[in-house]
Amino acid sequence: MSEDAAVDRKSIMTPFNICAGIIVIAGLIVTFIRFTQGLGAATNLSEYNPWGIWIGFDLLVGVALAAGGYVTSAAVYLFGMKRFHSAVRPAILTGFLGYLFVVVALHYDLGRPWRLPYPFIFGYGTTSMLFEVGLCVALYLTVLFLEFSTAPMEWLGYKRTRNLVHRLTLVLTIFGVVLSTLHQSSLGALFLIAPSKLHPLWYSPYLPTYFFVSSIIAGLSMVIFEGTLAHRAFHHKMDEAHKAEHNPLTLGFGKAASLVLAGYFSIKVIGIAAGNHWHLLATGYGFWFLVELMGFIALPCLLYAMGVREQNLKLIRFTAAWTVLGIIINRLNVSIIAFNWQLPSSERYFPHWMEFTISIFIVTLIVLAYRFIVTRMPILYEHPEYKDSH
Amino acid sequence: MSISRRKFLGWLGAAGAGTTIGSKANAASNKVFKGYPDSMGVLHDATLCVGCRECEAACNKVNELSAPDKPFTDLTVLDVKRRTKNEAFTVVNRYDGIPESKGPVFRKTQCNHCLEPACASACFVRAFKKTESGAVVWDESVCVGCRYCMIACPFDIPTYEYDNPLTPKVLKCTMCAPRIEKGLLPGCVESCPKEALTYGKREDLIKIARDRISKYPDRYVDHIYGEHEMGGTSWLYLSSVPFEKIALREDLGITPAPSLTSGALGVVPMVVGLWPVLLTGVYAMSKRKEKIATEERETAVAEAIDKTTAEGEVKLSNAMAKAEKDKEKAIEKAVKTALEEAEKQAEEEAAAKTEAEAAKADQVEPDKSAGKDQAEKIDEAQTEEADEAPKTKDAKTNDEEES
Ligand code: SF4
Numbered sequence: 073m074s075e076d077a078a079v080d081r082k083s084i085m086t087p088f089n090i091c092a093g094i095i096v097i098a099g100l101i102v103t104f105i106r107f108t109q110g111l112g113a114a115t116n117l118s119e120y121n122p123w124g125i126w127i128g129f130d131l132l133v134g135v136a137l138a139a140g141g142y143v144t145s146a147a148v149y150l151f152g153m154k155r156f157h158s159a160v161r162p163a164i165l166t167g168f169l170g171y172l173f174v175v176v177a178l179h180y181d182l183g184r185p186w187r188l189p190y191p192f193i194f195g196y197g198t199t200s201m202l203f204e205v206g207l208c209v210a211l212y213l214t215v216l217f218l219e220f221s222t223a224p225m226e227w228l229g230y231k232r233t234r235n236l237v238h239r240l241t242l243v244l245t246i247f248g249v250v251l252s253t254l255h256q257s258s259l260g261a262l263f264l265i266a267p268s269k270l271h272p273l274w275y276s277p278y279l280p281t282y283f284f285v286s287s288i289i290a291g292l293s294m295v296i297f298e299g300t301l302a303h304r305a306f307h308h309k310m311d312e313a314h315k316a317e318h319n320p321l322t323l324g325f326g327k328a329a330s331l332v333l334a335g336y337f338s339i340k341v342i343g344i345a346a347g348n349h350w351h352l353l354a355t356g357y358g359f360w361f362l363v364e365l366m367g368f369i370a371l372p373c374l375l376y377a378m379g380v381r382e383q384n385l386k387l388i389r390f391t392a393a394w395t396v397l398g399i400i401i402n403r404l405n406v407s408i409i410a411f412n413w414q415l416p417s418s419e420r421y422f423p424h425w426m427e428f429t430i431s432i433f434i435v436t437l438i439v440l441a442y443r444f445i446v447t448r449m450p451i452l453y454e455h456p457e458y459k460d461s462h
Numbered sequence: 463m464s465i466s467r468r469k470f471l472g473w474l475g476a477a478g479a480g481t482t483i484g485s486k487a488n489a490a491s492n493k494v495f496k497g498y499p500d501s502m503g504v505l506h507d508a509t510l511c512v513g514c515r516e517c518e519a520a521c522n523k524v525n526e527l528s529a530p531d532k533p534f535t536d537l538t539v540l541d542v543k544r545r546t547k548n549e550a551f552t553v554v555n556r557y558d559g560i561p562e563s564k565g566p567v568f569r570k571t572q573c574n575h576c577l578e579p580a581c582a583s584a585c586f587v588r589a590f591k592k593t594e595s596g597a598v599v600w601d602e603s604v605c606v607g608c609r610y611c612m613i614a615c616p617f618d619i620p621t622y623e624y625d626n627p628l629t630p631k632v633l634k635c636t637m638c639a640p641r642i643e644k645g646l647l648p649g650c651v652e653s654c655p656k657e658a659l660t661y662g663k664r665e666d667l668i669k670i671a672r673d674r675i676s677k678y679p680d681r682y683v684d685h686i687y688g689e690h691e692m693g694g695t696s697w698l699y700l701s702s703v704p705f706e707k708i709a710l711r712e713d714l715g716i717t718p719a720p721s722l723t724s725g726a727l728g729v730v731p732m733v734v735g736l737w738p739v740l741l742t743g744v745y746a747m748s749k750r751k752e753k754i755a756t757e758e759r760e761t762a763v764a765e766a767i768d769k770t771t772a773e774g775e776v777k778l779s780n781a782m783a784k785a786e787k788d789k790e791k792a793i794e795k796a797v798k799t800a801l802e803e804a805e806k807q808a809e810e811e812a813a814a815k816t817e818a819e820a821a822k823a824d825q826v827e828p829d830k831s832a833g834k835d836q837a838e839k840i841d842e843a844q845t846e847e848a849d850e851a852p853k854t855k856d857a858k859t860n861d862e863e864e865s
Pocket residue numbers: 572573574575576579580581582598614615616617618619620634
């Protein structure tokens with residue numbers, strides 16, 4: 073008996089669990105400070121910088137990287153790539169968790185989070201881009217929840233309901249793509265209202281298009297990236313279909329990402345041409361813009377293409393991680409780094425350590441939730457009772 | 463004189479507010495909105511401002527804000543550039559070393575009460591309202607605290623109570639809307655000893671400003687800041703130096719804030735309307751493609767099976783024919799060899815006979831039996847050949863049926 077307990081303790085005390093535990097404890101402490109002493113105690117936000125990394129990273133990056141859900145389900149159910157079917161569930165799961173924790177993180181950032189439903193009850197501020205973002209995120213979270221709900225229902229054995237929801241797949245998928253198109257682009261459109269604050273190289277009337285197109289790139293890359301991680305950690309949980317479809321999926325999504333990156337690159341260049349901002353490329357911000365444009369758009373486009381051509385899965389996986397990093401940089405550029413660029417450095421924003429803590433805390437929670445679900449529910453494998461019913 | 467004029471403007475303001483309450487606003491129309499008719503504003507003439515901070519003190523008093531660390535009479539605070547704060551809805555800054563001016567220039571900052579406010583356009587609960595009197599006011603009862611209004615404001619005006627965990631407020635100048643309702647002047651306007659602030663109907667203020675510019679062309683830059691900036695503001699500015707030099711941005715353009723996002727918002731119905739149709743189309747196409755592919759695959763598989771069977775049969779019959787030929791050849795060969803051997807033996811026998819005849823007669827018998835063996839072998843081979851014949855025939859019939 074005591075021996076069992078000792079073994080249990082040993083298997084729980086893995087380095088991963090210890091790290092996660094420390095982060096969770098730190099996160100809870102900061103959570104307490106944030107909600108008892110206000111935003112001022114936990115953040116470096118100011119009058120000039122009302123949005124920090126809780127918006128720039130947790131919201132903007134979070135939503136972009138959770139795009140894998142709609143990208144994969146659209147590819148499989150709408151564009152007929154049935155051969156990647158096993159990728160849908162994990163992608164939906166990460167999408168769902170991503171959005172769920174975006175909403176959780178938002179509660180930290182809002183001054184009065186308990187009023188989150190107000191815009192849809194009292195306000196109806198339909199002139200606000202944020203209204204559209206809020207509405208679409210709320211609806212899409214519901215869609216993702218329904219799409220994801222088949223897994224726990226299979227796990228718990230609610231066969232009837234599960235089959236009912238399953239029949240909605242097509243409608244949910246279409247609805248999901250519509251909502252994703254809207255809010256992914258609206259997140260970019262949030263900044264349209266501030267042409268005087270965002271650096272002209274990043275400010276563009278095409279911002280909504282940039283955000284939408286790059287969300288596809290983010291989605292494709294995240295599916296590859298997550299797949300790689302999942303293969304490392306949960307290989308034993310995968311069924312044959314999942315294992316067999318993984319490499320073709322990596323190649324297929326890598327190819328698609330390369331194409332979309334090429335398109336993204338050209339609309340970015342068109343953006344500079346349309347605004348005639350060439351001369352700005354010779355400045356410090358211009359250099360940073362070129363780093364993003366060449367290093368995180370052109371380069372991964374090329375690397376993906378090479379990887380697909382040479383069937384080099386390792387290269388594709390590396391490129392996926394690189395592209396994800398590029399998306400993070402892009403969102404932070406728009407929301408923080410190139411925002412308020414005209415202010416003197418003393419007025420600029422750098423996150424408080426508690427802001428970092430919460431962001432890391434949220435990511436950790438996502439990973440923990442993912443692990444909890446994947447080790448229990450039919451995500452990486454098909455439930456034996458529901459085989460072939462897809 | 464100055465007091466009476468201010469009073470006069472105050473009445474004017476009250477009257478204006480009174481008359482505008484009855485009139486319908488057409489804020490909902492998507493035509494260019496030039497502000498509510500008869501709405502009020504304030505003209506700040508920076509050439510008259512001496513930086514005495516009286517307006518700051520008055521603002522602090524009428525809005526019941528907390529007292530600052532240094533008293534309002536302390537002018538050393540002007541040494542650093544300040545901005546609006548939770549405790550200060552308005553601040554006056556001093557701008558030194560401007561080549562166009564002999565001495566320093568002072569300029570007051572506060573909410574400009576835009577005609578089409580960015581803050582109001584950005585707020586997703588419509589906490590901000592542009593009232594018909596001209597003031598832009600904020601409603602605490604609905605604010606969620608997203609601070610998008612602060613992102614949106616091109617003048618960096620609203621502030622936020624970051625240290626308030628439960629009821630943080632967005633704070634900014636209200637143009638003293640409560641006082642205006644009572645027929646009073648805004649606190650700052652009332653307190654200004656130098657008439658650097660004039661309260662009145664915006665239209666009138668523009669006329670006054672134009673008059674001043676034309677009367678003293680040497681004293682003023684020929685521009686009324688706020689007449690068109692960001693679609694126009696209720697607060698207007700006159701200056702002796704380029705506005706840029708007193709921290710009023712000249713690169714804001716004249717596009718009202720709501721127009722910046724209206725394009726993106728206009729796309730929404732398009733996406734909602736078209737996307738499902740297009741996606742269903744794509745789905746139908748891929749379904750159809752899939753169906754055709756399945757059908758084709760099925761036919762292909764069937765054909766392949768047929769082909770393989772046919773090929774197999776052809777091969778089989780060929781093989782059989784070949785085997786038959788080989789067998790025939792083998793038989794022929796065997797017969798031939800047998801015959802040859804028999805012949806040879808016969809020859810040998812004959813030779814032996816001759817020899818035997820020449821010698822003795824007892825050696826003949828065993829040779830005879832060997833000849834008999836050979837004959838039996840030939841017989842066997844011929845029977846086998848007969849057995850094969852019907853089989854070959856069968857294969858041939860099959861072939862015919864298939865083709
Ligand atoms: S100055 Fe800023 S806060 Fe004042 S009305 Fe205009 S946008 Fe709103």
